[in-house]
Amino acid sequence: MTKLISAQAAVNLIPDGATLAVGGFGVCGIPQVLLAELAQRSVGHFEAVSNNAGLVGRGLGLLLETRQLSRIVASYVGENKEFARQYLEGELEVELTPQGTLAERLRAGGSGIGAFFTATGVGTPVSDGGMVWKY
Template sequence: MNKVYSSAAEALKGLVKDGQLMAVGGFGLCGIPEALIAALRDSGVKNLTVISNNAGVDGFGLGQLLETRQIKKMISSYVGENKEFERQYLAGELELEFTPQGTLAEKLRAGGAGIPAFFTRTGVGTMVAEGKETREFDGHVYVMERSLTPEVSLVKAHKADKSGNLVFRRTARNFNPAAAMAGKTTVVEVEQLVEVGEIDPDDVHLPGIYVHRIVVNAHPEKRIEKRTTRPAN
């Protein structure tokens, strides 16, 4: 099965549709699938619900899709760097499901592992737990969180072989592997593509069984020189 596509647009062709639940990997401005996000913008799909650690910044990352009004809802853990996000949310133009960062990562990981729900102490007694089932274990109250299984996941890796075995770099390893596991169809943007067998099995961070389409972006755009300040979790 050929997983390699000639461009980001080709990799998304026939896959993305209006109203989909999607996951987009990355952490801050690190390890985001820039070419795939641009191709998603150019596809014109709309009314998307997007799961991502954050919404990029104005004009960069998922900030591009907010500017074009293609996102109707964000499921995120941090949104403090995007003024257009703030404007749309306060104006009632954008829905937001705010989720603690560790819980968001576990929702994706659990979805990829076939676990429909799990219990956590995070959020107990706060608005995060409103409307959710709670249960007591060993004298402590836990809240039940449903896992996430997006229809499409867009992720970024440093290297892939043609079977989709992936190697991530640094902070790109935070959310990209979990997003890749959770997606019913996962598209990965990589900087290097090698033949099967060229990646030592001990160096594989995510096996190719989770990857369906691959596109090479050997020269990602220059990163915005802006540090994101992230609250402790």
Template sequence: MIDKTFPSAEAAVADIPDGASLAVGGFGLSGNPIALIQALLAQGTSDLSIVSNNCGVEDWGLGVLLQAKRIRKMTSSYVGENKEFERQFLSGELELELTPQGTLAEKLRAGGAGIAAFFTQTGVGTQVAEGGLPRRYDGAGGIAVASPAKDVRTFDVGGRTGDYVLEEAIVTDFALVHARRGDRHGNLVFNKAARNFNPLAAMAGRVCIAQVEELVEPGELDPDQVHLPGVFVHRIVEVGTGIEKRVERRTVANEGV
């Protein structure tokens, strides 16, 4: 039997070196692999290049690594909930590769599927394709690093001719993901919307580390209910069902409305 379990989050991330690239699951704070993130923070790993939909908030999710200045570059589609992210980016301390959300998802999936690149209409006619998006500022209001222009080609798809921009796949050194349940072989089941970017991030990492709320024995998961097969997962650690989960913004209706 292939037993991929690790005794703790700390043990699971212990060999992630300075300068590593990571694909990290989550959408907002939903589905964040917070135990693995905190373990990475505690061991002092720095100079990280992280691919994730966003960067958490100041005191939770990937925001804790950002606050400690452990992140060199973020590849994300949304960064609007983190004031420290804004400060570091505008001051030139942080590099940002801003990517349309669907394109980011497909870049991760393509990397995991062994597809080198793909063409999409998303971004055609904008700086996404034409280049010039700020990736790093110089600290004085100028652009130190800008995005390059991308290859654009014309295709006839189903009788409709249009331009498409070439997007390259993403493969990272490691992936950190969160799942509701998993078995010792690494098969994972996610909980509703907490699935989000987690399967895609898992696929893109050369070494995928999964934290699960409940660890079960092989055969206990219904094969038809498995969302991500264990072939994509290399390490798995149980963090318990009582792990803290935060919400970015809680909105409730006024009484009687």
């Protein structure tokens, strides 16, 4: 029995509204073939968890262009003009998370750990709710 399936068959298993954990660093090591295939489907409302928002035409940028993403959790989002446009227009929800915290959230969640503490932001205006950005 083979356990190999095509990219098309793999993305056909992804339901509308799924959370996508997208690996890679920048656009290196990303599942480009799977993302390109997913961009061809009519499902969406995805939440993406990745260290970045891709580029125009690459990575998560493909899903931004087709309006399939409704939320992104990332540590860096600075190189995608379509991302910026959707965020500033209120079309995309964004949660910026420090890189190490993002990695630990993924590791802990994958291990079944429901919560953990990181000192990032402790003692800053962020920790007391005094820093809220609105656009």
